[in-house]
Amino acid sequence: MGYVAVKGGTKAISASVEMYKNKNRVEALEMEISQIKAGMAQMINQIMSEASLYDRDLAALAVKQSEGNMEEAVFLLRAHRSTLPRLYYSTVTNTREMFVERRVSASFKDIPGGQILGASPDFTHRLLDDTMTYSEASFEMTDADSYGYSLSRLPKVIDYLASEGLLNKVPEDNETPDDITKQTIEFPSSRSERLQSLTRGQTGAVTSLGYAEIRGYGYSSHPNIGEVRVGQQPVHIDPFGDGEGYFIGDVELTEVDAFMPADGDAAEQSKEMEFKIGCGLVFGQNETKAIAMSVLDYSLSHPVPGVATGDDEFVLLHVDSVESTGFISHLKLPHYVTFQSVLDRIRKTKGGTES
Amino acid sequence: MDKKRWTSLFIRYGRNEASHFYNTYKDSADFDIVSAPTEGLTMIKVREHAESSLFYIGEMLVTETKIRQGQTVGMGVVKGSNENLSMAMSFIDLCFNLGILQDELQDILKGLEMAEQHYVKKKTDEILKTKVDFDMMTE
Amino acid sequence: MQTMVHMTQQHYRELVDLYSRPGEIRISGFDTSNYSTFSDSTLATVLTLFDNEVSFSTSLKQDAEEFSTLTGAHCTENLDAEFVVVKAGELTEKIFHEAAVGTLGSPEQSTTLIIEVPSIGEGQKYALRGPGIKDINTLEMTIDAGWMALRSEKCLEFPLGIDLIIADQDNQLCVIPRTTKVEVK
Numbered sequence: 001m002g003y004v005a006v007k008g009g010t011k012a013i014s015a016s017v018e019m020y021k022n023k024n025r026v027e028a029l030e031m032e033i034s035q036i037k038a039g040m041a042q043m044i045n046q047i048m049s050e051a052s053l054y055d056r057d058l059a060a061l062a063v064k065q066s067e068g069n070m071e072e073a074v075f076l077l078r079a080h081r082s083t084l085p086r087l088y089y090s091t092v093t094n095t096r097e098m099f100v101e102r103r104v105s106a107s108f109k110d111i112p113g114g115q116i117l118g119a120s121p122d123f124t125h126r127l128l129d130d131t132m133t134y135s136e137a138s139f140e141m142t143d144a145d146s147y148g149y150s151l152s153r154l155p156k157v158i159d160y161l162a163s164e165g166l167l168n169k170v171p172e173d174n175e176t177p178d179d180i181t182k183q184t185i186e187f188p189s190s191r192s193e194r195l196q197s198l199t200r201g202q203t204g205a206v207t208s209l210g211y212a213e214i215r216g217y218g219y220s221s222h223p224n225i226g227e228v229r230v231g232q233q234p235v236h237i238d239p240f241g242d243g244e245g246y247f248i249g250d251v252e253l254t255e256v257d258a259f260m261p262a263d264g265d266a267a268e269q270s271k272e273m274e275f276k277i278g279c280g281l282v283f284g285q286n287e288t289k290a291i292a293m294s295v296l297d298y299s300l301s302h303p304v305p306g307v308a309t310g311d312d313e314f315v316l317l318h319v320d321s322v323e324s325t326g327f328i329s330h331l332k333l334p335h336y337v338t339f340q341s342v343l344d345r346i347r348k349t350k351g352g353t354e355s
Numbered sequence: 356m357d358k359k360r361w362t363s364l365f366i367r368y369g370r371n372e373a374s375h376f377y378n379t380y381k382d383s384a385d386f387d388i389v390s391a392p393t394e395g396l397t398m399i400k401v402r403e404h405a406e407s408s409l410f411y412i413g414e415m416l417v418t419e420t421k422i423r424q425g426q427t428v429g430m431g432v433v434k435g436s437n438e439n440l441s442m443a444m445s446f447i448d449l450c451f452n453l454g455i456l457q458d459e460l461q462d463i464l465k466g467l468e469m470a471e472q473h474y475v476k477k478k479t480d481e482i483l484k485t486k487v488d489f490d491m492m493t494e
Numbered sequence: 495m496q497t498m499v500h501m502t503q504q505h506y507r508e509l510v511d512l513y514s515r516p517g518e519i520r521i522s523g524f525d526t527s528n529y530s531t532f533s534d535s536t537l538a539t540v541l542t543l544f545d546n547e548v549s550f551s552t553s554l555k556q557d558a559e560e561f562s563t564l565t566g567a568h569c570t571e572n573l574d575a576e577f578v579v580v581k582a583g584e585l586t587e588k589i590f591h592e593a594a595v596g597t598l599g600s601p602e603q604s605t606t607l608i609i610e611v612p613s614i615g616e617g618q619k620y621a622l623r624g625p626g627i628k629d630i631n632t633l634e635m636t637i638d639a640g641w642m643a644l645r646s647e648k649c650l651e652f653p654l655g656i657d658l659i660i661a662d663q664d665n666q667l668c669v670i671p672r673t674t675k676v677e678v679k
Contacts, residue, residue: 055435084416086398114487236359423527
């Protein structure tokens with residue numbers, strides 16, 4: 001049985017598109033891109049991360065066009081990126097050069113450089129505030145404190161551990177990473193493919209699977225967050241390969257180094273080391289996602305047999321927003337013929353051989 | 356001052372200065388446009404610190420311009436959609452590569468270094484206000 | 495207005511036509527300043543086919559830098575690069591020996607030679623046969639028959655093989671894909 005093409009619905013489809021574009025729109029309430037950028041920064045962070053495209057203006061436009069529908073906004077950005085040429089690859093971007101705006105450690109109280117809370121909702125009461133308004137932040141400069149303090153050269157917590165001899169320093173691995181935007185993942189996956197899939201995974205999916213992994217379906221232990229850092233990361237290119245790089249801009253990144261104390265089965269396999277590190281590194285301030293990513297990076301690199309969150313195919317192919325929402329939502333598109341054939345088969349079995 | 360340094364000063368603190376420089380001096384150097392400002396992507400390669408390996412975190416939107424005078428090329432690549440800045444940066448790059456208008460550029464860059472110091476100090480002060488002082492707890 | 499995009503699109507179209515009609519000759523109307531030692535039609539082909547994902551090899555440093563600057567493509571010493579840009583006078587046996595012919599799974603991972611000859615339309619006469627040619631196409635060009643014999647050796651095991659894009663100094667272009675049988679006439 002082949003597919004049968006049917007015609008019809010053109011007028012209805014045009015009318016539907018028209019209705020979608022115009023529904024409930026009051027001209028006076030139209031949002032400016034600048035307003036979305038200013039007021040919905042965290043939504044934009046999530047969208048840029050899931051779309052794997054860093055541009056606040058385009059993400060804000062996607063929010064506007066999709067009426068704030070995350071999956072649609074991510075889809076729009078992924079579609080847009082596919083129309084643009086990839087002109088450059090950056091030189092190696094290292095978060096040691098990040099201008100840190102927030103950095104906390106859940107493992108050590110006294111970390112070199114200190115705990116810097118920055119701007120975070122973590123310490124608020126989570127009560128809806130009907131008096132909330134925007135106001136211009138005012139800040140007085142002081143002479144003291146920050147003298148000689150460089151936020152763009154903050155030591156990392158793992159360096160501290162390494163200097164104490166508690167962590168083996170691994171030599172730099174400069175192998176060119178695989179790129180899942182050019183070559184479909186093949187299993188077993190490489191680490192660079194895993195990290196690239198996780199960093200652009202849907203926030204909710206990555207978080208849920210990370211939660212499942214530590215709640216009892218895999219590692220089943222409590223990871224310790226060595227460090228969460230959020231800040232502005234400079235990006236450089238070196239188009240002529242002569243080491244004379246160009247700075248092209250800063251991007252906001254969230255980085256998590258999670259310490260995973262070896263536990264149960266995993267402990268027996270890794271006698272030589274006290275703990276392993278899981279890496280979370282994402283566009284924008286997306287702390288929960290970055291932590292969940294670090295958990296999944298660990299679970300996929302040290303899989304426990306028979307556990308879904310240690311199965312790279314299960315995790316990587318299901319966390320992508322465009323793939324999962326695309327497949328689920330395609331179910332509502334016409335399947336008249338396939339369903340008819342199902343019905344035919346049921347009728348045949350019910351009615352015996354005569355039909 | 357190396358290229359990384361001056362490009363970061365102009366892009367972070369001197370967007371207006373870059374455009375102003377371009378508009379003031381563009382007629383004093385003959386150049387051809389190799390490719391007018393166009394949007395494209397730059398894939399960002401990052402190092403993760405668990406195994407010190409590399410992966411691609413995603414792409415950023417950039418605007419790129421290339422101009423040339425004879426064999427000498429000037430490039431302007433900047434984050435986001437910004438034709439004017441990209442054009443201005445390619446012109447400044449060309450000036451550096453040709454070794455022209457150096458005094459004028461150095462003057463601007465000196466001013467931008469001041470602006471940077473001021474900005475970084477202010478930002479650092481602001482952020483360090485949220486630095487936890489555990490000693491307070493024992494008092 | 496004729497932008498670079500318009501010109502490369504047009505040139506690409508010409509190349510596609512030439513690939514499907516081996517031995518036919520077209521004139522490239524590409525107009526851009528040329529600081530390489532190659533002709534305009536060779537440069538046009540480079541600008542059309544190269545981008546920053548491409549690797550190529552060419553003998554002169556000046557040309558390599560020019561191509562890299564204009565297109566972002568990466569220059570390499572290896573002759574099994576995706577493209578080798580060379581003048582007919584500088585052809586070597588090594589170029590033909592080391593050119594990649596692809597694999598049975600991925601025959602497209604082969605080397606394309608962009609060869610600049612003094613002239614298309616005069617010189618050695620060749621008879622071309624194969625897909626895209628009704629009976630026989632006659633092509634004259636100033637390239638030694640020995641080189642074409644080496645090329646034919648590389649194309650014995652279809653789908654493996656190398657493709658040639660030939661340009662001359664009067665901006666003429668023609669293509670000899672791996673499917674074409676070339677005989678000296």
